[in-house]
Amino acid sequence: MQRLIVIGGGAAGSAVVGEFLRRGQPGEFDLTWLVGRQAPGRGVAYSTTAEHHLLNVRAANMGLFADDAGGFIAYAQAQGWPVKGLDFVPRTWYGDYLEAVLAREIFAARARGLALRALSVDAASVRGNDANGYVVGTVEGEEFDADAVVLAIGALPATPLAEVTAAAQASHAYAADPWHWPLPRHSPERVVVLGTGLTAVDALQSAARLWPSAQLTAISRHGQLPRSHNPAPGQPYEHQASLLEALRAQPRVARWLREIRDAMQDDGAEWRSVVDGLRAETQGLWRSLDVDERARFQRHLRWLWESARHRLPQQTTNELARLRTQGRLKILAAHIRSIDKHPSEREQLEVRVQPRGAGNVRSFAADLVIQATGFNISVKATDHVLIRQMVDEGVAHADELDLGLIADAEGRLLRADGTPRHGLRCLGTLLRGSVWECSGLPEIRALAKTIACGLPAELRRVAKPASARTSTSSFNAASVSTVV
Template sequence: MTLETDVAIIGSGYSAVALALNLVDLLPPAARVSLVGRAAGQGRGIAYATRAECHLLNVPAGRMSLFADRPNHFLAWLAGQGFPWSADDFVPRRIYGSYVRDCLDEAMKRTGNRAALTLVDAEALGAEAGQDGGLVFALSGGGRLSARVSALCTGAGTRRLPLPEDAVPSAARAFVVEDPWADAWWERLPADADVLFVGTGLTTIDQMLLLRRRGFRGTMHALSRHGLLPQPHLARRADPVETVLVPGEGEVSAMLATLRRQAAAAPDWRAVMDGLRPVTQDLWKGWSASQRGRFLRHVAAFWNVHRHRMAPAVAEEIAALRRSGQLVVHRGRLEALRLADGGLAAVLRDGRTLATRLVVNCTGLDRCTVAASPLLASLAGRGLVQPDPHGLGIRVDDRAAVLAGEGVGRARLYALGPLTAGHFFEITAVPDIRVQARAVAASIHAEIAAGGRKAWMS
């Protein structure tokens, strides 16, 4: 059976909900918006599905409203629910997920002049061109959804452990956790065994906090190329310092030198990083492909730990783990895994080996590849999307409209969130995505209005 809709939003995490909420307010009441995603994750995505109280937002509550034009919306929701948190607090992500879900439920009520929003409990497995730039999606369960305009909000997905197949004997796979969000992997880890996290970013931090809550006594090893952990937020955010960097002017290395000088002169370097926010996307857009490549190779690891920081309470816990010796951070590259003594020996490129019961892949969600998603692979196979040359999602223009391959007509297709990192770079956090969601909703509104009103006027 083929369902018909005016707008199909594929994915059900934060980006999808933020777009849906803007659309139901902008589109006329007779318009139909369908949000396609697995029911269990609707409104939460990967980031806000956690039930663990120790998993805190890494952005203060005052900056986490779903709506760019209503900055206090989340704070008002917290107060309305009787929660004690205020603007500078780092709220459990579970609570934020409830906020997003609540707003989604509210948007489905057909009140006032709102367009109709329907949740479709399915995965979009593939898509082909329909009429007038529309798309027809093949859904799990066998149904199809035909849409006049579509938006991909499928998130970053997870990367596999960065090792060739032959570097991991098949029997060793049983000791590898490829996706730490997918199952309760820690139940397979004895309380006094050792564990190795590959990656030292926020995903690793989350997993370590969970182990600690469960009374884990073994050693936690964390490994990454630079061995850098995320930096802590200040307990009270300093006012951002206006940046001196000008998009399109200067080499990457010169810009960094300027940034360092500005940080050294500022009361706190975080104020300089925060001052970059309004121009970060334009700085990235102003670089050539080779400059972007150099930034990703040499700077991105340092950038990420300064830009995506830990809540102060979390940072204190991690520092205590390091001081006690229970957490050991290693700088290096994983080269192979071997079976050893009821667990694994992790072999590093410099010849060191680390004994561990489990290896947990926390290499991140920051890069999304077309190959990792059947839907994106299907669209790419038809030339309807093109992979970003740096592996940062798919190619889009300034309006987040998806760029088709040469000789292929553009579908009425947009993309949001981490999927558009190739063009916008910093487009993973709520304060960035909510602005994009608003702008894409306005583009979709204009596109549908220009394309004729007959679908909802007839």
């Protein structure tokens, strides 16, 4: 029997565990799921209870499994929720779906004789053993033997920007984690959000509701909010095939920008359709770039791509526009120079910025600063216990540009020499440097299926010494809680 361990209890962990359960034959494997400290299923994005935090993918395309892209809309409609396929619904509803679909798959798998134990513990280490397998350690000191391990831990914990002084961090007026803010004793008059992407928009919406008289400022280098979805998707771009051919022929970022701009200016072309038509090919295109071109993309094009690709539902765009018209929200294109305790006793923090294109540094006071600069995937500097151990001990390797871990297109973690590690896979945001796009559900579920189909076969190909089949797990059931 194959011993599989999945680490991480968010949507990516759910997708891969669900795929194993749907595909597994009775007696084929023994599956352990280390879900971390939260209940399994929702993870970071779908734990919100705020109804104004909407999905940015249409309901019709949010099924958890690759073979069932319509699974979410079917579930929602069966519940009698007022949802149509083109709608962008509250993320908390999606969290309900994740929990329901997991419960269904676990129940069905158990009825077929497949075992799953889900434990609310954090993995602290993954080390190879002598038998071509792994030993997974937990923060409590338990150890589990495994023939294969799948990492699905999402992004790394946020760390404060380098420009934020220790005094500012200690002031409790600075929130490095955009999901957990200190609630000031008095309603803040000035709230600054660092970043203008999707996470920043979440923070702005919540702050606007919590403190209706607060002045909000969002700051990013380019000062660009995500673009908006159309109410209905446009027609596919007519010349998508030749555009792709041109991009593949010349893997140069400057060239790509010209090709994509030209395509958007074609008669009758809708820019969103041009961008959306690239989605299925993004991973291959990214992999065709050499490291200099990848760095160039990061520096010059990433902000533009992100604002065009990760779009907002129209309702959210309208809400932000209303706040701006009312004078409650300002968007600033600027570089952060420093964030420190304010010199006056009355004020909390002083934010110093250099507006884009202008020489003069400006400073202003803020009662609360929320860092919402996007996913942290900086593996080289992280203090995430598990990733620190894996990278320090050479079990996993940081991407050259520090965009997560190096892996191949099927999520196999690679050794320093580029060869794949047997039985060790990863999916989700930490694959940014390897495949660029693996943080949205459509890419996550595709890779979850690839892993669940490929991993058992990969294990069967590698014969193990008989002695290695006996579990030496030092798992002590009393010290961890089983969550499903």
